[in-house]
Every structure is written in structure tokens, then in C-alpha cells.
Amino acid sequence: MKVIVCKDKEQMSVEGAKQIQECMNNKPDCVLGLATGSTPLGMYENLCRMYKEGTLDFSKVKTFNLDEYCDLDVADKNSYHTFMFENLFSKINVSKENIHIPDGESKDANKECKDYEKAIVQAGGIDLQVLGIGRNGHIGFNEPDESLFVETHVTDLTQTTIDDNARFFEKKQDVPTKAITMGMGTIMNARKIIVLANGEGKKDAIRALLSGKVTTNVPVSLLQLHPNVVLICDEAAYPND
Numbered sequence: 001m002k003v004i005v006c007k008d009k010e011q012m013s014v015e016g017a018k019q020i021q022e023c024m025n026n027k028p029d030c031v032l033g034l035a036t037g038s039t040p041l042g043m044y045e046n047l048c049r050m051y052k053e054g055t056l057d058f059s060k061v062k063t064f065n066l067d068e069y070c071d072l073d074v075a076d077k078n079s080y081h082t083f084m085f086e087n088l089f090s091k092i093n094v095s096k097e098n099i100h101i102p103d104g105e106s107k108d109a110n111k112e113c114k115d116y117e118k119a120i121v122q123a124g125g126i127d128l129q130v131l132g133i134g135r136n137g138h139i140g141f142n143e144p145d146e147s148l149f150v151e152t153h154v155t156d157l158t159q160t161t162i163d164d165n166a167r168f169f170e171k172k173q174d175v176p177t178k179a180i181t182m183g184m185g186t187i188m189n190a191r192k193i194i195v196l197a198n199g200e201g202k203k204d205a206i207r208a209l210l211s212g213k214v215t216t217n218v219p220v221s222l223l224q225l226h227p228n229v230v231l232i233c234d235e236a237a238y239p240n241d
């Protein structure tokens, strides 16, 4: 695993954007796996700036997002659809038909999951997957458990994740408790993975990612089995001990 320790979140965001730029330069019609959350926000700002400056062209790029809440209106301010359009898609020249985000409102969620897997395969597989990490080591919404799902599936969110997400919702009871997420196999099938992390709160998860042991109790640790992972974190998240 390649590790890039940055002095702060700004530098982490620049490094992340550089990885995407490199992927797009090598393959203008590449397939990007994208993540939501506070971690990749700065990276998306950099990508929007690079597009504006004319150094990036998303016209042939396809995107697949990691996850989406179930039973939350796509137009809700907290849906991942809204997040992606507000922070990236509305500011770059990606074609609408090339954007894929799981439909958490689907009446047949299991079919939605199967169709999502098929769509990724039909697009040729993911060239570069962007990941943030939950404090508990989740990636996408693959939460710590005795066993983990391989493919895209519906999952219950853990209390830690529900608590972490509560800050975005007015009422506690509005916080979604289920989501559709790519599975560990979907993620591991990406040709390259970049993991972004900043802040002290991610230190334990990064420690597990660098531990030399894998455990489904810290899903991010499984990435050690992938041959092409780049960890980009700030000094606060990097365990020096």
C-alpha cells in the first residue's frame, strides 16, 4: 500500500484530486467510484476548480457512488444524490446518463442492488474508487460485523454511524437507519482504490488499515488484500505510535 501523509486536510484534498486527474489523463472515459461525507469535499472542490480552469474534462467519465440512504427522498438535503449534485455533478461536465447512485427509494431494493452490480460490470468495472472511512472502520456502509456482504446490498446502519450522521438532521428520528451500499467485493474489484482520511477521529481505523491483519470487525482492514491502494491522510489521522 502506498501511504501519503499530508500536513493538513487541504493538502490531502489536493493529493486526492491529483490521483483522479492522473486516472482521467490515462483514460478519459474512465469509471470513477465516488464517496460522500465531509472527507472528500475539498477534493471535489479541487476537481471543480480544475474543470473550470480547463484542465479536466468529465464528458466521457462514468461515475458510480458507493451508497445511498434507504427511504429518504432523493431531493432531501441529506440524500447522497443531493450531496453529489451540489458538490460536484452540477459544477462539471459529466453527462447525466453517466452518473449512477443507488436508488434508496426503490420498491424492489434487492433488484436495485443486482442491477447496480450489473451496471458496474457493463461499464467495464471501476478504474478508481474513492473511499472515506467511518470512525468505526466502515467503508461505504459496510459496517463492522462477523461477516460482510460481497455485493451491493441493503444494510442496517450501526448506532455509531447513525449518531455520526445525526448532526445533519433536525430530528433524531429522521436519521435513516438503512442504506444501499456497494459490498466489499464490489469495492475490492476496483482496479485502484484511494482512501482519504483526516483528523484524530480516524486514527484507530487507519491503524487497522496498516496493521498487517484483516478483520471484518474493521472493514477497511480488508483493503490490505488489494494490490493497488493509496492511503492519503493528514498528520492528525496518521498513527505514529
Ligand code: PGA
Pocket (backbone or CB within 6 Å): 036, 037, 038, 039, 040, 132, 133, 134, 135, 138, 139, 140
Ligand atoms: P466523513 O464520513 O467523511 O463524514 O467522516 C466518512 C464515512 O463515514 O465513510
